[in-house]
Amino acid sequence: MSSISLGTKETATSSDSLFSNYKPSTAFLFPGQGAQAVGMGKDAHTVHAAAALFAKANEILGYDLLDICINGPKEKLDSTVISQPAIYVASLAAVEVLRAQEKGQDIIDSVDVTCGLSLGEYTALAFAGAFSFEDGLKLVKIRGEAMQAAADAAPSAMVSVIGLDSDKVAALCDAANEEVSEDERVQIANFLCPGNYAVSGGVKGVEAVETKAKSFKARMTVRLAVAGAFHTHFMGPAVEKLEAALAITDLKTPRIPVISNVDAEPHSDPVTIKKILAQQVTSPVQWETTLKTILGKGLQTSYELGPGKVIAGIVKRIDKKAAPVENISV
Numbered sequence: 001m002s003s004i005s006l007g008t009k010e011t012a013t014s015s016d017s018l019f020s021n022y023k024p025s026t027a028f029l030f031p032g033q034g035a036q037a038v039g040m041g042k043d044a045h046t047v048h049a050a051a052a053l054f055a056k057a058n059e060i061l062g063y064d065l066l067d068i069c070i071n072g073p074k075e076k077l078d079s080t081v082i083s084q085p086a087i088y089v090a091s092l093a094a095v096e097v098l099r100a101q102e103k104g105q106d107i108i109d110s111v112d113v114t115c116g117l118s119l120g121e122y123t124a125l126a127f128a129g130a131f132s133f134e135d136g137l138k139l140v141k142i143r144g145e146a147m148q149a150a151a152d153a154a155p156s157a158m159v160s161v162i163g164l165d166s167d168k169v170a171a172l173c174d175a176a177n178e179e180v181s182e183d184e185r186v187q188i189a190n191f192l193c194p195g196n197y198a199v200s201g202g203v204k205g206v207e208a209v210e211t212k213a214k215s216f217k218a219r220m221t222v223r224l225a226v227a228g229a230f231h232t233h234f235m236g237p238a239v240e241k242l243e244a245a246l247a248i249t250d251l252k253t254p255r256i257p258v259i260s261n262v263d264a265e266p267h268s269d270p271v272t273i274k275k276i277l278a279q280q281v282t283s284p285v286q287w288e289t290t291l292k293t294i295l296g297k298g299l300q301t302s303y304e305l306g307p308g309k310v311i312a313g314i315v316k317r318i319d320k321k322a323a324p325v326e327n328i329s330v
Contacts, residue, residue: 015196016266019257022113027302029315030116030123030326033226035308036083039308040090041069044330047100050093053133057089060137065089080151080227084119084144085137091123091306092104092118092133094328098305107303113266113294115259118190118230118285119143119312121277128254130273135249140275142245147281151228154238157206158189159228160198163219166288167308169197172216176208189231191288195219200229235281242281246274264289291318303328 044050044066066079069086076082096103116124119140126136160167169188177185177234184202185207191197199209206223206286213221228234251274257266262276264286290312304311312325 003111010069014146016267016269016272018253019266022257022266022297023065024113024257024297024299025301026107027294028095028114028124028127029302029304029311030114030120030127030304031087031304031308032117032119033080033083033087033276034224034228035306036069036077036086036090037075037307038072038077039070040086040307041066041093041330043097044090044093047093047097047330049099050330052092053089053096054176056134057085057137060134061141064136078225080148081141082142084140087119087306088123088126088137088140091120091329093128094305094329095127097330098303098328110301111256111303113257113259115261115290117287117293118261118280120306121258121261121280122260123306124149125251125254125273128258128329129252129255130254130270131249131251135251139242139245139249143238143242143281144198146241147230147235149241150228150235150237151226154183154228154234155202155203155233156201156229156232157226158198158229159206159209160196160202160222160224161209161218162211162222163195163259164192164197166191166197168216169199170217172209172212172218173199173201175212175216176205178320179208180205186229187232187282189229190285192285193288193291197316197319198224200232200234202234205318207250231281231284232296233282238281240281243274243278246277249302259290259294261285261287261290262295287314288318291315295322302326305329 055067114124184204186201186205189200210221251270253268262283302325
């Protein structure tokens with residue numbers, strides 16, 4: 001089925017520099033965990049190829065993903081082990097919804113760069129043909145389970161700090177870390193956009209950040225409803241499981257640049273991409289740098305494919321003059 005393959009295309013190269021001089025004009029941007037909402041996927045049945053992705057997902061996951069997406073309950077959909085596959089499938093189903101629209105295929109063919117926020121990097125790689133829909137979903141399933149297990153192994157948390165630049169948030173983390181033990185320390189985990197940075201670490205470290213935030217002139221802090229300290233050393237136990245899964249995954253050179261969350265660069269060597277995906281769960285997400293880079297390189301048009309409009313808001317915060325991001329969802 002052509003919709004399942006998502007345009008996989010072999011490119012023979014052993015180099016990692018194939019995309020080093022990329023010049024983006026049109027981007028597909030894919031959301032990460034937190035974008036999920038009960039009711040997403042409700043229109044999947046209207047496009048055969050989108051419905052086929054959910055049907056294939058049910059086979060791989062062993063449960064009715066579309067039913068949970070549409071009907072919840074919210075607590076179940078929000079869990080790490082379900083929200084990650086749900087967003088991956090719903091985002092790629094959105095590609096099929098776009099494809100079915102008039103001139104939709106033309107838009108898809110015009111995309112010359114893609115990236116995704118955290119989990120969304122897997123969606124971007126699937127869209128770019130680095131691996132099949134099925135293999136990507138298997139990886140995302142294992143990633144969600146491994147991250148949940150790592151979170152269960154050591155209490156940890158995440159908090160968004162609103163209204164400070166990244167240097168001030170780093171200083172806030174340093175101040176908090178002076179008051180807690182080494183295993184409770186915090187760091188910036190998501191560099192989202194100016195004035196919005198997510199901090200991850202031990203529960204006591206996160207509490208210290210919340211207590212000290214006002215004295216650093218933060219507008220507010222928002223504790224995130226996630227399982228634990230994503231994108232820090234707390235996720236270390238997940239790396240080995242991911243590496244094992246990646247080792248047996250057929251991963252090809254993407255047909256267009258996919259910007260990495262780890263270093264905000266596009267990679268073309270499959271071995272390098274696998275290493276970076278394993279590192280990603282313990283590395284800060286360089287989303288602000290990624291978007292600034294592609295906008296600075298001349299990006300003209302962008303689409304957010306999947307649930308929510310989080311990325312559209314981030315793009316506006318990074319560059320008020322950037323063209324509005326069009327959202328496509330199911």
